[in-house]
Amino acid sequence: MRQRMVVVEGSYAVAYAVKVCRPNVISAYPITPQTHIVEDLSQFVADGEMNCEYMNVESEFSAISALIGASASGARTYSSTTSQGLALMHEALFNAAGMRLPIVMTVVNRALSAPINIWNDQQDSISQRDTGWIQLYAEDVQESADMVPQIYKLSEDEDVLLPSMSCMDGFILSHVYEPVILLEQDLTDEFLPSYDPEFILDPKNPMSFGAFADPSTYTEFRYKQEKAMETALIKIEEIANEFSDRFGRYYGGLIDSYALDDAEIVIMAMGSVIGTIKDTIDILRSEGESVGLLKIRSFRPFPADAIRKALNKAKVIITIDKNISLGKNEGALCTEVKACLYNSDNRVPVIGFMMGHGGRDIPVNMIIKIINKAKLVEKGIFIESEFADLREDLA
């Protein structure tokens, strides 16, 4: 085994992964906690280690807009942003997806203002749910890095051609130093072919991009985007398996599981909290509790079938959301999981817990607390959804 483990910051591991994917154009605007990724990329460019155009643009809106132009010109493109920056991109996210441009972006998840808060939750990317971007969520630094070539391969697949967000929790993953294997250039080149799109801006073969569609044609554009998302459901699994074959690392495709098969209490979550949940499960399993994890790796496309098939013995499902749909008192994962079970034979009670907002830590005892609450379902006490980590003195 020639793979060598090094201790680096999460942002460096991701930047290194981007480097070996050989993007032609990078366009970004600095925003905490995304900055270290783009700083590392800038340094690679300054040191001549990357052969690409790095654009220091004047806003996130221009960052994504420049990539729309670059991607339509046949370039492999990359950006990274978070929170307010992602919100500023909102309009252009729909546009990139509708034009079927396979732009890849790392979203370093962070809370949204007001009150202004630079720490982690997932409200930013969750709020972009319906923009037509694929969204995968990484559990740790290694997965955050390994996700980069995977989503390039996915986005650029000619049967997909959708932009993708690779989501990693701000600070918790972006600023942590962990032992990781940096992606090897030769292995990545074998895994990820160069980008050679069929439709590009080319004076030798002029085409029009971004035409005006009236009611007689618009619907079919939307339908085809949805069909591409359905294709992505299959490709995400295939690509995760191919990555595993070549690199020896696997984090699940659409979902992953931990102690799930016989679990009566199933926790569903996304992102870095997965590690804490696994530790909690180890503790509780040693005490004889029947607890398991279903990790959501792909939030868009949403893996409804995979979730239904994975729930064998579940009697209650707990969802953890670092986001909230205000006025619904639920996080997005809770709503989605309920929706995917409602018309199935397996209508297990789903209890939603919102926690970890604005960077509030989620320790093991918090996971134990919500598991104990969920157990009350057996006695008929039903909690629909609630904030699990409120401070009594401030609430």
Added chain:
Amino acid sequence: MSLLKPGHRGCAGCCDALAGKFVLDALGEDCIVVSPTGCLEVFTTPYPESAWGVPWIHSLFENAAAVASGVEAAFKALGKKNNTKIIAIGGDGATLDIGLQAISGAFERGHDITYICVDNEAYMNTGVQRSGATPLYASTTTSPAGKVSFGNPLHKKNMPAIIAAHGSPYVATASVSYAPDMMKKVKKAAEIKGPTYVHVHAPCCTGWKFDGSKTIEVGKLAVETALWPMYEMENGVVTNVRKLKNRKPVEEYLKIQGRFKHLFAMEGGTGEIKKIQAIADWNVKHFGLE
């Protein structure tokens, strides 16, 4: 045949269609055109049709300069830049208002692009609403003349000066009514390396309320009254000015347009016209038009 093909949905007498045609006539096939949202974008590309004989991309209203800069970066990165001209053609709203930040960023970064503003002095695509390019006292649907209003109370934003302040190597004003001059300036702008800018005055028969057969005539009167000075700036310095031999009073330009007719009907209107004449007089002095 022009590279902007016939059959598009532009109004008879449309200034945008003229501008688009002149740009492509000047540049030929080896160019990429980026359009922000606007009349030109909408009437040339009703899917599945397109009037564009060159590669063309429309993304959003406010990002044409950023998209163009991304196209340029990609062409450079992919080693395809050669002589291909990368051109953005935007309306006045997309340029002076909502797209200004992206333009500023693109010009600061120094991309080899040419931005052409086709200025018909209001948001025509959405129904003649006021923009930052709407001249003093023009009546628009959001700055209408009324019992206590002479129309748009604000002065037109000086966009060429803003661009020149970015250190652009070439800034020019032009008019669709002077086609050879406009094409010469567009070609020159595209051939000069770096971010260049041509601001084209473009009378809109629908929005300005004149007969579609008079587009060229109205544009000429704007120049002949000195309300639209035509000049070139190289590296921030005015290097060429179109001189006026027999300057006309601004009334001759105003009276043939419905958007200014209230000035001739309302009490005190003729007094206000003096303020418009003062703008022309300032142009004459500032640019040495006589």
